[in-house]
Amino acid sequence: MLLEKLTTACGLPGFEDEVRDIIKAELEGHVDSLKVDRIGNLVAYKKGKKNSPHVALSAHMDEVGLCVTGIEKDGTLKFESWGVDGRLLPSMHVAVGNEKLPGVVGCKPIHLQKDSERKSVYELDAMYIDIGCDSKEETEKLVNKGDFVAFVSEFTEFGDNQVKAKALDDRVGCAAIIELLKSDLPYSVTGIFCVQEEVGLRGSAMLSKSLEADLVINIEGTICADMEGVDEDKQVTNLGAGPCLSLLDMASVYQKKYLEAIVKVAEDEKIPYQYRKSGMGATDAGKYHTGGTGIPCIGIAVPCRYIHSPVSVMHKCDFENLIKLVKAFIINGAERVIGK
């Protein structure tokens, strides 16, 4: 399964090569051009029978993780977090650097913890990554400061059509765009796979200055907090309830006319959808609609429980319905709303 291949690959911000190579190989022969820009964004163009309206689909290739900041005398690694909740880290299985050296995040055993330590959370600097080396010299042969550290997590299908994997945010978007580019579309479409979203929407910031499109549909994996103890209005999205349409986040106020147009398509075609009920977070749409002269955006996402962790969970039906809705919008909705 494509999503398995994509989520198993590692691609921390600035180190998206492995993911990009998989996407390139997948799209070879299905699109008319494939270009990589100087910062590493991959842009695919597929010509259709009609050139206008021209919709661009965008997802980001990078994932959250850790970065090596130091090598200790005993051969262990110090690190900083790029978007990961520090409380998730103790005992985590990780992969270090391009060679994906196996490592574990260690800390003091429970037997030796003081009472106060048992009741508190480990600070990042009390933890370290153990790669099985006993000296600084030995580790230095294998690891450099600045190397990325990715989660190791097996792609697992379980329950009713659910999937557990790391990096669903945003390989699920990448997978959706690949599927869409492989399908038969009447209009020319651009597919964008961005770098460095998780560290501040950087890849899209560059592209937004030169991208020519009538509309960008930004595809994400997003927060899903539909668990016990969370008030209904704070759950943001619900697993299995359909793709989520963004209303507002910290980088965008999504334009109502495009939102209404895609909702109409969903209702006409009886595809389930839900709204993303939070103003928090930010996506690449924030850069596309403010870069250059501005391109309007739709934000759509697959709900992912335990996002930014090694055990993100999604529902396959949400993913499939997202693809169905975006495709139906390109075919039946875009022309009705763009330029009107």
Place this chain on the structure above:
Amino acid sequence: MNIEFLKKLCAANGVSGHEQAVVEIISQEIKGMVDDCKTDALGNLIAHKKGPGKKMMLAGHMDQIGLLISHIDKEGFLRFAPIGGFNHQNLLSQRFVFPSGLLGVVSCERLDDPKDMAIDKLYIDIGAKDKEDAMKQVKVGDVCVFANPPEENGNVFITPALDDRIGCFIMIEALKKLKKPAFDLYFVFTSQEEVGLRGAGTAAFSIEPDYGLAFDVTVSADTPKVRPLPSKMYGGAAIKLKDRSLLCHPVMIRHLEKCAEKGKIKHQYEILEMGGTDSGAIHVSRGGVPSGVISIASRHIHTSNEMCALSDIEDCIALTVAALETAIG
């Protein structure tokens, strides 16, 4: 000064990203006074008044802060996400109005400790019987604004939409009085300032101006225990020196100073510690644009009762006309 028009402008419902009602009022008002008038992808209204010399982009933002409905519960109460900067204390017990005219009142969940009050503890009550009844009147994604009507009151004007319909108003009144412009002028009524100067950025990119001049409210530092700052209500047109989004360009500061002194227009300086305005986005557009701001000292900004002095509005209009009719160096 056309107070009736100011009232009409301030009564329009224009949350960031939803400025269409304001666009319509302004386009109607300035039609015939400009050479070209259009909106762009972000909803900016760009009016071109041809003139000699360099290009100057003027910017006043049409949008105002508001609430976006994010959830409707079983009982028909609404939860919301704020658009723009709100202090929760200024929301409690306020009336809000939707573009349909529907009113809602903001109330708070029962709290064990009043100190727990936060924006996510608040909800809007439209008086619905239940969820179904609420959904007949309002949808998730709808937006609303403070409902207080604009009022002239003695020497001041009070409205929740002062920020920044007053900037739009100053630009429009100046446009009406303008006799001999010294610049090729772009009057831009911007969108989405309150969420991060977004409209001004794309407008500046497409206009490529030589100078930028924004119009916005600033703090009136005369209220009880306010932190000391140079600008005060009744102090005249305020020439911005800096805020969080820009350091005003000396060329623009000197130009505004010179015009104010020559025209004997009452003026003062202003520094804003928090917040920014459209010139913040304009001055870093493309290769950089020397930019300044004419501000109006206002009390109670981002509340339901923003207030400014009528005399300061007059001074701002006079300074704007002078600044647009005088060439720079």
